[in-house]
Amino acid sequence: EAEVAQSPRYKITEKSQAVAFWCDPISGHATLYWYRQILGQGPELLVQFQDESVVDDSQLPKDRFSAERLKGVDSTLKIQPAELGDSAMYLCASSSGGRGAYEQYFGPGTRLTVT
Amino acid sequence: GDSVTQMEGPVTLSEEAFLTINCTYTATGYPSLFWYVQYPGEGLQLLLKATKADDKGSNKGFEATYRKETTSFHLEKGSVQVSDSAVYFCALIRDSSYKLIFGSGTRLLVRP
Numbered sequence: 001e002a003e004v005a006q007s008p009r010y011k012i013t014e015k016s017q018a019v020a021f022w023c024d025p026i027s028g029h030a031t032l033y034w035y036r037q038i039l040g041q042g043p044e045l046l047v048q049f050q051d052e053s054v055v056d057d058s059q060l061p062k063d064r065f066s067a068e069r070l071k072g073v074d075s076t077l078k079i080q081p082a083e084l085g086d087s088a089m090y091l092c093a094s095s096s097g098g099r100g101a102y103e104q105y106f107g108p109g110t111r112l113t114v115t
Numbered sequence: 116g117d118s119v120t121q122m123e124g125p126v127t128l129s130e131e132a133f134l135t136i137n138c139t140y141t142a143t144g145y146p147s148l149f150w151y152v153q154y155p156g157e158g159l160q161l162l163l164k165a166t167k168a169d170d171k172g173s174n175k176g177f178e179a180t181y182r183k184e185t186t187s188f189h190l191e192k193g194s195v196q197v198s199d200s201a202v203y204f205c206a207l208i209r210d211s212s213y214k215l216i217f218g219s220g221t222r223l224l225v226r227p
Contacts, residue, residue: 004158031213042119042204042217043159056214091158095213102147102166102208104215106158 002026004107006092012113018080021110025074025094031055032069033104034077037089049075050097082114117142119205121218128225134192136221138179138205141186146207148172148181148188149215153202162190162203195225 005024013019025032030051035043046065048056051072060067064083069075079086089111093104122137140146147166151159163172168183179190188205205218 006158033215035215040219042206042219043215044217045214048214093159093215097213102149102213103161103164106151106160108158111156 006107010111016081020078023075023092029094031095031097033093035091087114117216119218124222131194134195136190138188149206151204200225
């Protein structure tokens, strides 16, 4: 069964360092999402891609976060510099896109701890 | 704006008990509704969905009915198992945005 892959699964970094997360969506899925899930809360969308284009990044803190999906397949989310408040689970999801294709499939996530 | 409200947890039940987790929503138009489940240390798995009023989503013994008149999508299961222990998230998506809006999650703990 096809799955969304993410790496690393866990990351510990010091405040002010740079950190990057990688996501490989299900093959053929045009839409890719990055969500942030703070402990005890539901996930919140950071950025949404349709193929290689950003569709929604309104909740992405652009002074320190960046995301790219250069060839419309896999994606990287970067934080520079990391802050203590960035400690969270970062989830990647993908969907086939298009009207009526609402189902999003999630990867296992990357648990980030900033010390 | 759009929002989802879930009952606060944790919900603690004995095995084979009946489960209800309440979920209500606020949204313009006619959203699609979902329940996702998250096991410890893992990502989210889609449990069930309903895309229009009066639809009933079901999977693995769980059910939820889309009630437009009460803007609700309560999750139910007739007999829970220890393996059902997890966090359950109610979510909606509006046709125009494709962005999932999640509730804050409800932790379920089932004791043997």
